[in-house]
Amino acid sequence: MVPTVRAAGPTDAAGVVALLRAARPHLVVTPQVLAWQATGKPAERFGMLVGLGVRLAYARVVDEPASLAFAERHGYRSGRRNVILGLDLATAVLPPAPAPPAGVRLVTAADLPDPRPLYEADLAAAADEPGDVGMDEISFGDWRAAYWDRPDLDRALSTVATADGVVVAFTVALTDGRDRYLSGMTGTRAGWRGRGLARLVKHASLGAARSAGLRWAYTLNDAGNDAMRAVNAWCGYRPVAAEWRHLRTLHE
Ligand SMILES: CC(C)(COP(=O)(O)OP(=O)(O)OC[C@H]1O[C@@H](n2cnc3c(N)ncnc32)[C@H](O)[C@@H]1OP(=O)(O)O)[C@@H](O)C(=O)NCCC(=O)NCCS
DSSP states (O other): OOOOOOOOOGGGHHHHHHHHHHHOTTOOOOHHHHHHHHSHHHHHHHOOOGGGTOOEEEEEEESSHHHHHHHHHTTOEEEEEEEEEEEETTTOOOOOOOOOOTTOEEEEGGGOSOSHHHHHHHHHHHHTSOSSSOOOOOOHHHHIIIIITOTTBOTTTOEEEEETTEEEEEEEEEEOSSSEEEEEEEEEOGGGTTSSHHHHHHHHHHHHHHHTTOOEEEEEEETTOHHHHHHHHHHTOEEEEEEEEEEEESOO
């Protein structure tokens, strides 16, 4: 069979998802997510067109020689390393649930009457995340479109710790509605760190994911983020793969 190369269209989504699921077990991907990334408001954030005025292209490259060489040949330079961690929820024994500190309440993202406190906590945490590509100053409206309204966000499994109406810690859960769970982002407000809140929200979310019948949990860590790696190791996550972040300059 002679392969042909053509632009992807909406009817390719199911085939692309099947390929991605088989090749990258830790990805949470559905035809709905692909369609959503390609259209409407989110396309402005996830679009890959030079014509949009984009100056830097960002890619994540599997940590194996052929993929890294391919990226280099195409003008990408490598940045920081990510470790991908996995947990089999069917067999994992989660540690005992930690007790919330006084005044802290655990709820799900679905319970929030308004997502703005989560947006504020997300922005604050993202600013402290180690990395070479940070989250820019995104407006609440854009954040809603790009993160809160994404089709794979599972609000019932995304867990939030609140104190006096402020979100002090959170973990965002993305799922494929079949068997896979991925941590989108975990954060604790600066003044609340080191008190077990990241453990608390991750533990609650993983327990709820297991109760919901999901099997494979994955999370991605910057290799130098020791605090997050300590939390994930405590949850029972173990490394399953690695990748390198890459950047390519499109326009000076
Ligand atoms: C990573 C983060 C979520 C941790 O939140 P937290 O509520 O302080 O976490 P916890 O208190 O539950 O646990 C932190 C653990 O990391 C350990 N830790 C903290 N800093 C550490 C360091 N530099 N090296 C090693 N371990 C460290 C703590 O000692 C604690 O473990 P312990 O309970 O065994 O002592 C928080 O620091 C944060 O929001 N960072 C910015 C956003 C970010 O990087 N998010 C992760 C993106 S994947």
